[in-house]
Amino acid sequence: xxxxxxxxxxGYLNKTKLKKRMNRSYHTxxxxxLSSRNIRQFIDGKDTFMFDCDGxxxxxxxxxxxxxxxxxxLKDMGKRIIFVTNNSTKSLxxxxxxxxxxxxxxxxxxxxxxxxATAAYLQSINFKEKxxxxxxxxxxxxxxxxxxxxxxxxxxxxxxxxxxIIDDIPDIExxxxxxxxxxxxxxxxxxTGLHYLRNKNCIFVVSNLDYxxxxxxxxxxxxxxxxxxxxxxxxxxxxxxxxxxxxxFYDIITSK
Amino acid sequence: LNWDNIGALLGSVDTFLLDCDGVIYRAGQxxxxxxxxxxxxxxxxxxxxxxxxxxxxxxxxxxxxxxxLGDDHVSEDDVFTxxxxxxxxxxxxxxxxxxxxxGSSGLAKxxxxxxxxxxxxxGENSLSVDGVQSVALDDNIKAVVMGNDRAIDxxxxxxxxxxxLEKNCDFYATNLDSxxxxxxCILPGTGSLVSWLSTAVxxxxxxAGKPSNVIYEILVSRTGLNPQRTCMVGDxxxxxxxxxxxxxxxxxxxxxxxxxxxxxxxxxxxPQFKTFCLGDIKRFATNQ
Numbered sequence: 001x002x003x004x005x006x007x008x009x010x011g012y013l014n015k016t017k018l019k020k021r022m023n024r025s026y027h028t029x030x031x032x033x034l035s036s037r038n039i040r041q042f043i044d045g046k047d048t049f050m051f052d053c054d055g056x057x058x059x060x061x062x063x064x065x066x067x068x069x070x071x072x073x074l075k076d077m078g079k080r081i082i083f084v085t086n087n088s089t090k091s092l093x094x095x096x097x098x099x100x101x102x103x104x105x106x107x108x109x110x111x112x113x114x115x116x117a118t119a120a121y122l123q124s125i126n127f128k129e130k131x132x133x134x135x136x137x138x139x140x141x142x143x144x145x146x147x148x149x150x151x152x153x154x155x156x157x158x159x160x161x162x163x164x165i166i167d168d169i170p171d172i173e174x175x176x177x178x179x180x181x182x183x184x185x186x187x188x189x190x191x192t193g194l195h196y197l198r199n200k201n202c203i204f205v206v207s208n209l210d211y212x213x214x215x216x217x218x219x220x221x222x223x224x225x226x227x228x229x230x231x232x233x234x235x236x237x238x239x240x241x242x243x244x245x246x247x248x249f250y251d252i253i254t255s256k
Numbered sequence: 257l258n259w260d261n262i263g264a265l266l267g268s269v270d271t272f273l274l275d276c277d278g279v280i281y282r283a284g285q286x287x288x289x290x291x292x293x294x295x296x297x298x299x300x301x302x303x304x305x306x307x308x309x310x311x312x313x314x315x316x317x318x319x320x321x322x323x324x325l326g327d328d329h330v331s332e333d334d335v336f337t338x339x340x341x342x343x344x345x346x347x348x349x350x351x352x353x354x355x356x357x358x359g360s361s362g363l364a365k366x367x368x369x370x371x372x373x374x375x376x377x378x379g380e381n382s383l384s385v386d387g388v389q390s391v392a393l394d395d396n397i398k399a400v401v402m403g404n405d406r407a408i409d410x411x412x413x414x415x416x417x418x419x420x421l422e423k424n425c426d427f428y429a430t431n432l433d434s435x436x437x438x439x440x441c442i443l444p445g446t447g448s449l450v451s452w453l454s455t456a457v458x459x460x461x462x463x464a465g466k467p468s469n470v471i472y473e474i475l476v477s478r479t480g481l482n483p484q485r486t487c488m489v490g491d492x493x494x495x496x497x498x499x500x501x502x503x504x505x506x507x508x509x510x511x512x513x514x515x516x517x518x519x520x521x522x523x524x525x526x527p528q529f530k531t532f533c534l535g536d537i538k539r540f541a542t543n544q
Contacts, residue, residue, distance in 0.1 A: 158407050166441040183385050187406045190444050194435075198442065211455045212417070215389040219422050221414045222456035229455040233434045234448040 048080040052244075053095075054087060058102070060216045068103045081110060084253065086243040088115040088180030088207035088224060091141035112253050114207040114243035115139045118178060119146040120252050121205070121242050129175025132196050134189050134227075139180045139207060150178070156188035165191045174199070179231060179239070180207035181224040190230050197235045204235065208243030257508065257531035262540040265529070269506060271479065271486040272297055275466075276308040276318075278491035278513020279534055281325050283439045287512050289535015291326040296538040298329065305479060306335045307488070309465040309495060311403035311430035311446060312360040314369060315340040336475060338430035338465030339363045342401055343370040345470050346428075348477070354396040356419055358412050358453075359403030363430070367401075374401075383411030391415070393423055402453060402461065403430040404446040413452050420457045427457065431465030433495060437514045466490075467499035489534060491515055493525040501525065510534055 034042060051057060057067040075081055083095070083106070090098070092108045092115075099106050115138035122131070123146045131150035133139060143150045151170070159165050165188050174196040182189070196202050209225035228239060242248050257265070274280060280290045294304055306322060313321065319335045339359075343366050346355070357364060357374040367374050375397060377383060383391060388411050400416045419425040432447035454460055464470045475481060487506040490496020491513025500507030509515060509527035512534070520530070531537070 162406065162436065162443050163438060163440060165443065183410045185408075185410060187408050187444065187449070190448065194442065194444055211458065215418075216386075217389055219389075219418055220456070221385075221388060222410065222417055222452060226413075226452050226456035229451040230444060230448045233451045234442075234444040236434075 043074070043077065043079075046079065048082060049074055050082045050084050053083055053085040055214055059214060063102055071104045075104075081106060082253065083111045084244065084249065085112070086114045086208035086210055086224075088113065088118065088138050088243075089136040090115065090138040091145075092116050093141070094138070109256070112249070112256075113138065113142075114249070115142045115180065117249050117252050118180065118205060118207045118242045119143045119148060120256075121240075121248055122146065122148050122176065122178075124252070127175065130172060131176045131178050132172075132174045132193060133178050133180075134182050134185065134193055134231075135178065135180030135207065135224075136182060139178065143178075153186075153189050153192060156186045159188065162191075166195065169195050174202055176203045176205055177231070178205045178207070179224065179228045182227060185227055190234065193231050194234045197231070197237060204231065204237045204239040206239040206241055206243075209239075209241055210243075257529045257536060257540060259540040259543055261529075262537065265487070265506070266300065266302075266541060269302065269485055269487045271303040271305060271481045273305050273307045273475070273481075273486060273488045273500075273505070274534070275488075275490035275492070275496045275513075276306055276310070276322070278437075279489055279510055280306070280322070282512060286325045287533055287535070289533055289538065293534050293536075293538040294327060295329075296541065303479065303481070304334060305475070305481075306330070307466065307471070307475070308336070309338045309431035309433055309446075311337065311339040311342075311465070312362040313337060313339065314362055314366040316369075317362060317365075333478075336471065336478075337366075338471070339366040339403060341471045341474050342403075342428055342430050342464035343367050343372055344474050344478075345464055346370075346372055346399070346401075348474070351399065353398035354394065356397045356400045356416055356425070357402075358408070358416060359401070359405050359430070363401075363403040377412050377415065378407060382409060383415055385410060385414070387411065388414035388418070393419060395423070397423065397425060399426040399428060400453075401428045401430070402446075402450050404436075405449060408449055408452070413456065416453050417456045420453075420459065427453075427459060427461040429454075429461035429463050431495070432461075432463055433492070466495040467502055469503065472499070472503050487529075493519065493523050493527070497527045498525050500527075 092111050095111045096108050119142035133150045133152045169192050177193045177196050197204055206228045210223040211225040212220040213223045215221040315335050315337055316332050318337050319330055319332045322330045347370055355374040357376045364376055400419055420427050429450045433445040434447040436443045436445045483504045488500030489508045491510050497507045497509055507527045508529040511532050
C-alpha cells in the first residue's frame with residue numbers, strides 16, 4: 001500500500017548547507033498543504049502511516065496537542081500505524097509503555113527505534129563478536145534481547161596523563177564500536193573507541209547521526225551525530241548509519 | 257635535504273619556525289641532534305621560533321619546558337602556542353567582553369595572563385543535561401573558545417551550543433589536530449573534541465593554530481618575519497606543511513614524528529624539503 005511519512009528534520013539549521021542540499025534536490029515537488037478539502041482523499045489513499053516521534057507526537061515529555069487523537073482516529077479507520085524514531089535511548093518496551101501512558105495502544109511490532117534497528121542490523125549481518133558500546137540503556141536492552149554480547153565504560157575517571165587512559169582499556173577482542181546518544185560521554189570513552197577501531201576488523205556503527213535535538217526551551221542541544229563525529233574525526237572512518245535517512249532502517253522495517 | 261642543497265637553503269632563510277612535538281622532542285625526551293641544530297642556526301644569526309599547536313600550557317610554561325629539555329637560550333618571545341595565539345588574537349581584535357572557555361587549566365591561565373575575562377565550567381559547577389537546557393545565558397559572553405579538554409562533557413558542549421545558536425556568539429578553536437600521536441598510542445586530538453561542538457551548531461570555528469592564517473598574522477606582527485625568507489619545519493602534513501605552503505614559506509618535513517613514508521606518498525600536501533630529523537640540518541651543513 002501507500003506509505004506516508006510524517007517527520008520533522010532536526011539539526012539542519014545551517015542555511016547555507018540547507019540551500020546547497022535543496023539546490024541538489026532530485027525532486028522539485030513542493031509539499032502539499034493539508035486541508036479539509038483534500039484530507040479525505042489523502043487518508044483514503046493510504047493504508048499505512050509512519051510517524052516520527054520527537055517533534056511530531058511530543059516535545060520532550062509534553063504531548064503535542066491533537067497527536068493522540070489523530071493516532072486513534074486513524075487506527076479506528078483501520079489504518080496501520082508504525083512509529084519510526086531515530087531516538088536510541090529507549091527500548092521498544094519503554095516506548096510501548098509511553099504510548100500507553102499517553103493514551104494510545106499499540107504493539108511492540110509497530111514501534112521501530114534506532115536502538116532496536118541497531119541490534120537488528122548486527123543480527124542481520126550475523127555479528128557474533130563483542131560490541132564496545134557508547135550509548136544509553138535503550139541500545140543495551142535491544143542488544144541483550146538480540147543476543148549480542150557488549151560492554152560499556154560506565155565510570156571513567158579523569159586522567160592526568162593521557163597515556164594512562166590506554167593502560168586502562170580492557171584488553172578484549174572487539175568486533176564493533178557502536179555509538180548512540182550518550183549524555184555521559186567522556187574523553188576516555190572516545191579514546192577507548194578509537195583504540196578498538198584501529199583494528200582493521202572492527203566496524204563502526206551508529207544508531208543515528210542527528211547532529212542536534214530540540215531542547216525543552218525550544219533551542220537545540222547536541223545529538224548523537226555530534227558525538228559520533230568525534231570518533232569519525234579521530235579514526236578517519238565513516239560509520240555505518242542505521243537510522244534515518246539511511247537505507248538500513250527502511251530495510252529492517254519492511255522486512256519485518 | 258642533503259649536503260648539496262643545504263647551503264642554498266641556509267642562504268635564503270632568516271627565520272626557522274620549528275614545530276615541537278615530533279621535531280624537537282618525542283615522548284618527553286629531546287630528539288638527538290635537534291637542539292644542536294637550534295644552537296647552530298642561532299650561531300649563524302638565524303631567528304628561531306618555536307611554533308606549536310599545543311594549547312594546554314601557557315607560553316611561559318612551554319618555554320620552560322623547552323628549557324628543561326635542553327634549550328638554554330630560549331625566551332618566551334620565541335615561543336608561540338595556540339593558547340597564546342588565540343588570546344593574542346582576541347586582544348588584537350579589541351575583544352573586551354567575556355569568553356566561555358572549554359579547555360585545560362593552562363588555557364585558562366593564558367587567558368588570565370592576557371587579561372581576558374572568561375567563564376569555565378568544571379567539577380562542582382558543571383551542568384547537568386537539564387541544567388544545560390534551563391540555565392539562563394549570560395549576555396556578557398560574546399565568544400566561545402575551545403581547546404583540548406580531557407574533562408569534556410555534555411554540559412560544556414551543550415552550554416556552548418546554546419551560546420552559539422541562541423546568542424550568536426563567535427566560535428573559536430585553538431587548533432584542529434584530529435589526533436594526538438605518542439610513540440605508544442593514538443588519542444583523540446583537540447580537533448576531534450571540537451567536532452562535537454562544530455557539528456552540533458553546524459558551523460566551523462575560526463582556528464588559531466596551524467594551518468590557519470590567524471597564527472600567521474600574529475607571527476608577522478610579533479616577529480616581523482618575511483615569509484619568503486622563512487622555513488617551517490614540522491612533522492605533520494595537514495598542519496605544519498600546509499601552513500608553510502599556504503603562506504609562501506619554505507616547508508620541511510621531518511620523519512621523527514607523526515608522518516610515515518606511506519602517508520607522504522599518498523598526500524596532496526607536498527613539503528618542499530624532506531629529511532629524517534632536524535639534526536640533519538647541522539649535520540649536512542657542517543659536512544659530518
